Amino acid sequence: QITLKESGPALVKPTQTLTLTCTFSGFSLTTNGVNVGWFRQPPGKALEWLALIYWDDDERYSPSLVRRLTVTKDTSKNQVVLTMTDMGPLDTGTYFCAHRFFFHDGTTSYPMGYDIWGQGTPVTVSS
Amino acid sequence: DIVMTQSPLSLPVTPGEPASISCRSSRSLLHSNGHNYVDWYLQKPGQSPQLLIYLGSNRASGVPDRFSGSGSGSDFTLKISRVETEDAGLYYCMQGLQTPHTFGGGTKVEI
Numbered sequence: 001q002i003t004l005k006e007s008g009p010a011l012v013k014p015t016q017t018l019t020l021t022c023t024f025s026g027f028s029l030t031t032n033g034v035n036v037g038w039f040r041q042p043p044g045k046a047l048e049w050l051a052l053i054y055w056d057d058d059e060r061y062s063p064s065l066v067r068r069l070t071v072t073k074d075t076s077k078n079q080v081v082l083t084m085t086d087m088g089p090l091d092t093g094t095y096f097c098a099h100r101f102f103f104h105d106g107t108t109s110y111p112m113g114y115d116i117w118g119q120g121t122p123v124t125v126s127s
Numbered sequence: 128d129i130v131m132t133q134s135p136l137s138l139p140v141t142p143g144e145p146a147s148i149s150c151r152s153s154r155s156l157l158h159s160n161g162h163n164y165v166d167w168y169l170q171k172p173g174q175s176p177q178l179l180i181y182l183g184s185n186r187a188s189g190v191p192d193r194f195s196g197s198g199s200g201s202d203f204t205l206k207i208s209r210v211e212t213e214d215a216g217l218y219y220c221m222q223g224l225q226t227p228h229t230f231g232g233g234t235k236v237e238i
Contacts, residue, residue, distance in 0.1 A: 037228070047168075047176065047219055049228040060226040063128070096175055111223050113166040113181030115188070120175055 002026035004036075004097050004118035011124050012087050022080040022097030022118060029055055029073050029080070033102035036080045037114055038071065042093040052100075053080055087125045094120040129153050129222050133231035140214075140238055146207040148234045150220035155200045156183075164224035167196055167205045170233075171216040179218075180205065212238050 008020035020038075027034055038050040051071045052060045061069050070083045080097060098114035130153040140146045156164045163183035168176040178187040180196035183203060193208040207214055215238045220231040 046233050047170075047221075047230045049221075049226075049230070052226060052228075062227045064227075098176075108160045110160065110162055110182060111164065113178045113187060113223070114168075114176075114221075115178045115181075117175040117177070 002099055002116045004099060004116060006095055006097050006118045006121040008095070008121055008123065010122055011126065013127050014088055014125060016087050018082075018084045018087050018091070018123060020082045020084075020095055020097075020121065020123075022082070024078050024080070024097075024099065027099060027101075028078070029053070029075050031055055033104060033109065035100040035102070036073070037098050037100055038080075038082045039096045039098065040091075040093045041096070041120075042090070045093075047096075050095075051082060089125050092123060092125045094122050096120045128227055129156075129225065129229050131220055131222055131229050131231040133218075133220055133234050135234060136232070137235045137237065140207075140210045140236060142212055142238060143209050146210050146214075146236060148205045148218050148220075148236075150198075150203045150205070150231050152201045152203075152222055156203075156222050156224045157200050158224060163199050163203070164222060165196075165198075165203050166221045166223060167194075168219045168221060169214070169216050170219065174216075176219065210236070210238060214238065 004024040034055045037052045053071045068085045098117040100114045102109040132151045134149045167180040170176045184196045217233045
């Protein structure tokens with residue numbers, strides 16, 4: 001059974017750096033085809049994709065946030081860490097991590113969607 | 128970035144009746160492998176999103192067969208054949224063709 005759980009500070013001050021950890025079980029980020037993505041959702045607003053890390057260490061970032069985001073993985077701890085610098089009030093929201101897997105049929109790989117999500121962790125940016 | 132546009136914003140439905148949500152992308156989501164890289168998610172109040180449909184028309188594990196996805200290219204539809212009270216929530220389409228993955232603005236299904 002795959003599970004993911006986000007953890008980190010509930011309150012950060014403006015200009016500070018946010019560090020969030022996604023601790024997972026039921027899969028390995030060394031397995032071919034596995035990804036973990038990060039998302040956020042401001043209060044009352046739509047979901048926003050932030051970043052993605054692949055089993056092969058490839059990383060992708062939202063272009064609007066690329067200068068502020070870093071995602072890393074610790075496969076020995078089954079964790080993915082997201083850091084976001086220079087936090088501001090507009091960064092307030094709930095942050096989620098989610099599992100995605102590429103199925104390979106022998107010739108092509110297909111993404112199977114973000115099938116398992118963490119419960120989310122709320123972050124408020126305020127002085 | 129690929130822009131995803133959903134309609135309607137709000138959808139009042141009656142239990143037992145069908146419902147349909149539309150999603151349009153700013154460019155084709157049809158991959159060279161023949162699959163459309165669009166997913167559908169449901170976020171119930173106070174919960175995390177849950178995957179309903181991937182690659183345009185494939186139901187995720189455990190998703191009731193009253194949910195179906197269709198469409199190709201840049202026009203997609205999520206249909207619920209007979210709405211149940213537990214289907215209330217926010218529905219999002221998302222494109223997974225290229226990063227950044229982008230979501231529609233959401234459709235609130237009210238029962």
